Each structure stands twice: as structure tokens, then as C-alpha cells.
Amino acid sequence: MGNDAVFRVDGLRKSFGHIEVLGGVSLDLHAGEVTVLMGANGAGKSTLVKIVSGVYERGGGTMSLAGHDFAPEDFAPKTPAEAIRAGVVTxxxxxxxxxxxxxxxxxxxxxxxxxxxxxxxxxxxxxxxx
Structure with a gap:
């Protein structure tokens, strides 16, 4: 993963009750590139997208957009509208x-x-x- 990522996810976790659905996902997205999330049903693709777009709160890990932390206490989108205002469109x-x-x-x-x-x-x- 390079240092020039526009959007970075590192060690992202999410559980629903006792079921862990994301167990430490890391991903870098770079300007001018197309990235495809591909995997079997239940792999966590939709959950990842919903966390990034403000539908779900993450259970752990970090996200940054253009070098700014998507920290729960300061910049994390709590709703899809907040994510859109921050520049994240799904x-x-x-x-x-x-x-x-x-x-x-x-x-x-x-x-x-x-x-x-x-x-x-x-x-x-x-x-x-x-």
C-alpha cells in the first residue's frame, strides 16, 4: 500500500453481535484508478462500503480521506449525507x-x-x- 492513497482503510473491523463480519480490512484507493470489490456473498463487501459511506459505524481500525483522519470523535461520517459532504459518494x-x-x-x-x-x-x- 502506497503513501499517496487518496482514501485509506487500515485494520477496519465490524461485528454484529458476536459475529465478526470484517476482521481487519486494509485498502488504499488512488486518484485516477478504478477499484473493484469482488468476493463471495457474505465476504463483507457491502459492509465495508456501508461503513465508508456512513451507514454503519466501524468497530475498529482507521480510515483517512485526503490525509485527514475519519476518526469517530472528529471526522467520521455518521450518516450518508455527512459522507457525501466529506466527498465520499457511493x-x-x-x-x-x-x-x-x-x-x-x-x-x-x-x-x-x-x-x-x-x-x-x-x-x-x-x-x-x-
Whole structure:
């Protein structure tokens, strides 16, 4: 794992009751790269994504975004809206989960920002792709 990761997960843990579903996951994501989470049903892919996107709280480990700690006491998203404001956007594999088929990827990723309070009045597609 390199030092230039834009998003880093290290030793991430999550349990539901006595069942440990993530047992020390580490992952670096780099700008300009596509990363695929692939594995068998029950491997923890969805749980990892839900922790990163603010749906679940983690049980241990660290996360950092652009060098800033996603620490529970300071920067960790507690809701999906907080994760989006921090710059973490989740694209689900199911087209029915909030993706507009007629829009390109960049526009779909910014829909929450475009529709929230304080959203710009005019949409600049070129700015979205920077």
C-alpha cells in the first residue's frame, strides 16, 4: 500500500453481535484508478462500503480521506449525507439504487450535491468532471 492513497482503510473491523463480519480490512484507493470489490456473498463487501459511506459505524481500525483522519470523535461520517459532504459518494451496483440511467457517471455522482440546500443555481458539467 502506497503513501499517496487518496482514501485509506487500515485494520477496519465490524461485528454484529458476536459475529465478526470484517476482521481487519486494509485498502488504499488512488486518484485516477478504478477499484473493484469482488468476493463471495457474505465476504463483507457491502459492509465495508456501508461503513465508508456512513451507514454503519466501524468497530475498529482507521480510515483517512485526503490525509485527514475519519476518526469517530472528529471526522467520521455518521450518516450518508455527512459522507457525501466529506466527498465520499457511493455508486451501488443495482441501477435502481439511486442511479439515473440517462445521466453520465459524473452527473450521477453529484446528484446529492446538486439537489441539496446551498446547491448552485446553474449546473456546469465541465466543473463536475475536474
Amino acid at each position: 455508486v451501488h451496483q443495482n441501477i435502481n439504487d439511486g442511479v439515473v440511467a440517462d445521466l453520465d457517471v459524473a452527473t450521477n455522482l453529484t446528484l446529492d450535491r446538486l439537489s441539496g440546500s446551498g446547491a448552485p443555481t446553474l449546473f456546469n458539467p465541465g466543473r463536475v468532471r475536474r
